[in-house]
Amino acid sequence: MSVTIEVRDFIATVTLNRPQAMNAIDPETAMELHQAWNDISVRRDVRVGILTGAGERAFCTGADLKKTMPPQESFAELHFGPRADIPPVSMLATQKPMIAAINGFALGGGLELAMLCDIRIASDTAVFGLPEVCIGSIPAGGGTQRIVRAVGQSDAMRMLLTGERLPASEALRIGLVSQVVAPADLMPTAHSIASRIAANAPLAVVAVKQLARLGMEQPLAVALEMEQQSFGLLRNSQDRIEGRLAFAEKRAPVFQGR
Template sequence: MKYNNILSETSNGITTITINRPSKLNALNRETIQELHNAFDEANASSKTKVIIVTGSGEKAFVAGADISEFANFSVKEGAKLAAKGQELLFDFVANLSTPVIAAINGFALGGGLELAMAAHFRIASDNAKMGLPEVSLGVIPGYGGTQRLPQLVGKGGAMEMIMTAGMIDANQALQYGLVNHVTTSEDLLEFTEKIAGKIMKNSSVAIASAINAINANYEDGENGFKVEIEEFGNCFGTEDFKEGTQAFLQKRKANFPGK
């Protein structure tokens, strides 16, 4: 599939999706959000993709925010629709993918950019990364899940301070907060992320999808995460991956998971 604002490439089980609007610091506009949805959907459906990495082109920005010019004159109704559609189309969609998604944060991840990174299953940052949710400085709040996912990741107090001050934190602060899992150099960011992806790919993709669903259930209103875990645990016993994994363990060999 051809895209105007992103690049998508699959190699050795990893699909790397790159937001490619360097002149706009990779800001998210409606077209880019739709293209990202399509690229994630395509990668998730492909048997060739075991892990998805999302990053930004260049060293300046992962995503420097949303394209404000698109919604500066919106009404109350239009604003609510913008948030609802964006969450459904991209941010919640990414968070609930069965394929693991890693955000490789290079440079600025602000507003919708940080919200996209937080929707990924975990994050790795370059040492020049800057993260923040500056929306209140524009008279609005984060609308793509930022007020919900940031407290889940860094705690209520830290999220309140970041959102209220509209300030940025650097990569080391993000690491201390638990917002990112690792910090590395800009030059090593993708290679480092691919190494972690390689570790993930050694395991059962079916079991990983079950684990993602069970973990996410703990953060869903009305869901009993323990109940979902029990159901997913039981489901694993009916998979070919379970049979292969247990037989490989008993036979003291490496598992060759069929992904079924």
């Protein structure tokens, strides 16, 4: 398996398992990533996911260039015709929170994959870059759009136009990651964050992610109205009532996702 998934305590740990290829994404890996995201979305025993790479060298170095040569079909045929191919990794989506635990090189599509996640933490040995222009291409897995939203225009344009690689300390400075830790502390830190998320009310967590993601694309007035509607949907949920009862009774709440 190019991608493994392990579920424990409401946390799904997804591991890119091609360390011999720096965890690069070939067609089989892309298909398995879509399956992993689908599993996370539909399983009631999963409330949060962690994505990482096997080995110590790489989180993911993007597309496996040896197995992703241009197809024979025209772009129009592939784009508008019947879709028999694997959807691009850039279309991965789940309503549940995802944490990227970046343990090494996160280059090209690997960084794009990390930017699909809601929270990014990195080991101090991690390296980041979007080097596509250096090989005559562009970051077409969402990179040109997500990097600007992640770090701001000037730093984003520097990465996009130069293709230069950034160390973890610089990624932290520009806000590409929220925390940098020693390699041995990476997965414990990711699991600590995931555990805190998993302990919260699942419906509220999903609502917060949806509002934060969609709200960025809306005028403030529209986003605030969306927020009020979500609040109304959750107002009488069993979990919201349980949260208030637990507070009054000075105990930890037991949320059921209802």
